[in-house]
Amino acid sequence: MLDTSESRPYQVYTYTECMCDLLGLSFDSPVSPRISLDIFQLRGEPNPDGWGLAFYHELLLRILKEPISAKSSKLFDFAEVYPTSTTFVSHVRRSTEGVRSYANTHPFYRQVTTQSGIQEWAFAHNGTLNEFKKLQLGVYHPIGTTDSEHAFCYILDAIADEDVSSWKIPDFEKLQEIFQEINDSDNTFNCMLTNGPFLFCYSDEQQHNNGLRFLPKSVPTGSIEFTRKDESFGILDVQSGNLESDQQESGYVIVTRALTAEDWIEFNPGEMVVFHEGNIIFPYNRVKQRTNL
Numbered sequence: 001m002l003d004t005s006e007s008r009p010y011q012v013y014t015y016t017e018c019m020c021d022l023l024g025l026s027f028d029s030p031v032s033p034r035i036s037l038d039i040f041q042l043r044g045e046p047n048p049d050g051w052g053l054a055f056y057h058e059l060l061l062r063i064l065k066e067p068i069s070a071k072s073s074k075l076f077d078f079a080e081v082y083p084t085s086t087t088f089v090s091h092v093r094r095s096t097e098g099v100r101s102y103a104n105t106h107p108f109y110r111q112v113t114t115q116s117g118i119q120e121w122a123f124a125h126n127g128t129l130n131e132f133k134k135l136q137l138g139v140y141h142p143i144g145t146t147d148s149e150h151a152f153c154y155i156l157d158a159i160a161d162e163d164v165s166s167w168k169i170p171d172f173e174k175l176q177e178i179f180q181e182i183n184d185s186d187n188t189f190n191c192m193l194t195n196g197p198f199l200f201c202y203s204d205e206q207q208h209n210n211g212l213r214f215l216p217k218s219v220p221t222g223s224i225e226f227t228r229k230d231e232s233f234g235i236l237d238v239q240s241g242n243l244e245s246d247q248q249e250s251g252y253v254i255v256t257r258a259l260t261a262e263d264w265i266e267f268n269p270g271e272m273v274v275f276h277e278g279n280i281i282f283p284y285n286r287v288k289q290r291t292n293l
Contacts, residue, residue, distance in 0.1 A: 027251030028278030050105035054122035061120035103144030116165035127188030203267030251278035
């Protein structure tokens, strides 16, 4: 396991150092994130147990995932250029709980019925939950055998119990408390949870894998270049999803590890940041911070 005893902001990691990794995108209009020589494919070498991508098309959840290394996946090559959405969650996996299988590959997904109708949720987790069976489940139960999917079902039970139809500050605070509860004791927990418009990102209390960080971006005013040391090995090129529009999309890229030498903004330990279609809406200090960027 990577030693994270020291905080190392903005450090660019070599792909040989990686365990599981998360990548999230939240933009105010649909974008197409074209990925060349993708960092996740390189990270598929030390993360051979699966890769996955969740996004929303015409308000419906789409999941592309396989229980194989992203580096050797032809479907991943297709996923690099196919999706257009305002929200993306991607994950590469090295298993610590559960065998290599489709059912155990992130992101996981479920339908939840609330007062406002049916919502489709997706979830990806980085870390290990040593005491996950203490999380008592209700309506939702795992299909696979991972600690991550168990936690996802626990979270969905809480969301269903609250019957949240319109997310407000008390609902965000309650969800953050649930994440912190799961993160308690010896459990490590970076995660991304989305229902489409909202992207909930939580950073581990002990900065597992150095926690999460985010970077504001506008489209198409440049690409994000993946680097390690002095070598470039790929570009995340976020293009407009509407080629006929002159609108400039803006939003955020959220990652487990800094991908570039740019000034990524660090999450605080145990903090949840909520992104909504390219804007930060929780917590308040992050909303205020965004206006000053």
